Amino acid sequence: MKKDLPHVVIIGAGFGGLTTAQALKRAPVQITVVDRTNHHLFQPLLYQVAMAGLSPADIAAPIRSILRKQKNVTVLLDEATDVNLDEQTVNLRDSELKYDYLVLATGGHTSYFGHDEWEKVAPGLKDLDDAVEIRRRVLLAFEAAEKETDPERHRELLTFVVVGGGPTGVELAGAIAELARFVLARDFRNIHPEAAEILLLEAGPRILPSFAPDLSESAERQLTELGVKVRTGALVTNIDEHGVYLGDEIIKAATVIWGAGVRATALTARLGAPLNRAGHVLINRDLTLPGYHNAFAIGDMTYLEQDGKPLPGVSPVAMQMGRCVARNIKNDLAGKPYEEFRYLDKGSMATIGRKAAIAELGKLHLSGFMAWMAWLLVHIFFLIGFRNRFAVIFNWAWSYFTYQRGARLITGRRLRLPVVESSQGKSEFSVK
C-alpha cells in the first residue's frame, strides 16, 4: 500500500460500507475500514438465527476474510467515537485517523420511540447477540411451560407477542409459529402445539405497509394459516414484565419481541448535519454531507427522498449507494463532477415461513410458494462466501425435510427462566 495515495476511511462494514470498499478495489486510494465487530452480518437472515434455524457463523463472515485479497484495504476492529469534518479526522477509541475521503455507513439501531426502558423486556433484532438472546428467551419460555402446572401461567409462558408489522416483525412472528407448531411441539410432553399463541401487533391499518395492499392482505392470510394472530390498529402504550399494554387492555405474555423502529446510530448526532426525528442524516443527492465535499453518508443512517418518497432502509439501497460513492470518489480523483444517486428498485420481498412469502417486482405480485422460492434464491445468492451459502442451503434443506432445527441451543452463562407475575387490576386480554 502506497502511503502517499489519498486515504479513504469507511466507518461500518455492513452492506453499504463493504460495497464501497469493494467498488474501490482498483482505485488509486488506500482504504481503512473500521467496524465495531469483526464480522459482516447478512442481516436479512438474522431472524433465522433468532429462531434456531441457522447458526451465527452461517450468516456472518469475518470482514478480514472478505477483504483479504484486496491489497489496498486495512481493516480495524474499533469504534468511531467522533468525527471532525473540518479537520478531516475520525476519533477511534484510543487513536485518530486522518482522511481525504470519509464514508459513513454505520447503519441503524433498534428504536423504542423514546421508551428505552422497554428494551429490557422486549429485545430488538439488530445483531448476532440480539438474535442469540431472542432464541434464548423463546426456547426458555417453552422449557418453563413444560414444567408449569398453573394453567394461567402456562398460557402466559406460551404467549409470544411481536410488536411491529414490518418485514422483521412478520418474519419473526411466522418463524415463532413454525418453531412452536412443527419443531418444538414434538419434543415436549406437556405442551400442545395449539397452546402456543403468537400475536403480531401493528399500529397502522395494515402490515407490511411498504408493499402493495393486495400483498399485505396475502401476507396476513398466510400468517393466519401458520397460526399467527394479526392485530392491526394496535398501538402499544407500555411493555413490562407482565406483557404488552394497548391502552387499558393487557396482553399477558412472557416473551415480547420488538420489531418496530429503527433509528440511526448515535454518531449522526455528532456530525452537526441536519437530522430527521429518528436521527437519520439528511444528505445531498450526491450522497455528501451538506457543506462537505469529501464526506459521504450512506445506508440506514441517512434520509434521502426520491420522487417525493423516502428511500427504504434496505440493503439494495445501501449497496447501490456504496457503488455510487465509489464512482464519485473516482470521479473526484479524475477531476470530474459528482453524479447524483438514483435508486433502481428491483423489487422487494418479505418472507413469512415455510413456503410462505410475498414479492413485489414492479407490477408482478407473487405470493406463497413462488414468492418463497424467489426469496430463498435471491437471499442465498447474495450471501457472501461460498461456505456460508452452502451451509445455509444445507441447514434449510435439513429443516425443511425433517422439521428439525440444528441450532436449538440455549447459551449464556446464567439460566434465567422468564418470570410472569400475575396482573394487578388491569383488564385482561384473553389470548385464547
Added chain:
Amino acid sequence: MKKDLPHVVIIGAGFGGLTTAQALKRAPVQITVVDRTNHHLFQPLLYQVAMAGLSPADIAAPIRSILRKQKNVTVLLDEATDVNLDEQTVNLRDSELKYDYLVLATGGHTSYFGHDEWEKVAPGLKDLDDAVEIRRRVLLAFEAAEKETDPERHRELLTFVVVGGGPTGVELAGAIAELARFVLARDFRNIHPEAAEILLLEAGPRILPSFAPDLSESAERQLTELGVKVRTGALVTNIDEHGVYLGDEIIKAATVIWGAGVRATALTARLGAPLNRAGHVLINRDLTLPGYHNAFAIGDMTYLEQDGKPLPGVSPVAMQMGRCVARNIKNDLAGKPYEEFRYLDKGSMATIGRKAAIAELGKLHLSGFMAWMAWLLVHIFFLIGFRNRFAVIFNWAWSYFTYQRGARLITGRRLRLPVVESSQGKSEFSVK
C-alpha cells in the same frame, strides 16, 4: 408413560447420563432426565469451537431431540440443588422429584487448585460459553496486535500460554498454533505469522502423562513442529493480567488458557458420601453410593480404581458406566444381584493439529497422520445426530483444504480488548 412404574431420576445429560437413559429404553421404568442446559455437548470437540473451527451447534444437540422418540423419558431443564438419599428426593430450583432409582452424572468443573481468582484471567474449557469466551479472547488479541505499535506490547498480545499438558491443553496449544500460522496470518497486514508465541506449560516431567512415554515424546515433537514451545517441569505459582508466573520468572502474555484441573461439581459435597481431594465421590464397584442400594454415581464426578489405578475421566468410562447402571437397575427389578463394573479400555487418543495426533491402542502406538485419521473417524462416528456429523465433516474438510475457518466470530455485548500492562520489577521471561 405409566405413573405406577418405578421412577428413575438421572441428573446430567452428558455421556454418562444420556447413555443410562438410552440403555433403559425398553425397561419397565419411567425416567426423568434433568440437565442445567438444553443440550448434550460433544466435549471432545469443544476445543474446535474455542479455536473457531466449528460452531456451537455443530457439537451440541438438544437433549429433547435426542430422546424424543423414547417415550419413557421426560426431560427437564433445571438444576439439582440438593439430594436427600434417605428420603429419596432431589431438590430442583423450585420443585422436588421423588425417585426409586437415582443416577448422578453431573460431571466436572474446571479446578484452579484453590486459586479461583485465576479464573478471570485464565478461563478453562468445560462448556460452550467457555469455548466462545476463549475464541473471543484469542481473536481479540490478534485484533489488538494489528493496531499496536509498541513492539513489547505487540509481543505480549501475540503470546498465548496454555497451562496443563493433558489432552485439553495439547489440543488447545496445537489449535492456537494452527490458527495463528495458517489461518489468521494471511488476513492481517501488520502481524507476521512467526510473531505469535504459543507456550504449553506442564508441571510434571512430560506432557500427556496418561499415555506411554514414547507417545508423549512424539506428541512433543509434533507440537514443536507446529510452532508450540513445550515446557515441562513448569509449575505455575500465579496468574494475573500481566501473564503467568513460574516462581520468580514471569511470562508476559495477554492470553492465558487453563487446561489443567478438573474437580467434581458442587453437588458431590452434599451427598454425605466419602470424597477424594478433588471432590470426586468414592463409589462402590457396582457404581452405587456407599450405603445406598438405589443411588448410583458415574462418570467424571466419581473416583473408582481398577487393577490398582484410578479410571480416567474420559467419555468411554462414563458411557460404559451408564450401561452398567442400566443393567443393574434392570437386574434389581428382576430380583437379581448387581454386577460389578469393569472398564474395557479400547485405547486412547489425543489430537495435536492438522495431521498430527497420537493413539495408544493396547500395544499399538500410532503417531502423526495415521493417528489423526483414527482420531477423526472415531470422533465423527460418535457424534450424536447425522446433521452434526455431516456439518462437522464439511467444516473440517473446508478448513483442511482452504485453511479458512468459518466460525471466526467475535460475539458478546461489549467489545473488550485485552489489556496488558507493563511488568513491574519482575524478572522477565523472554518469549522469543
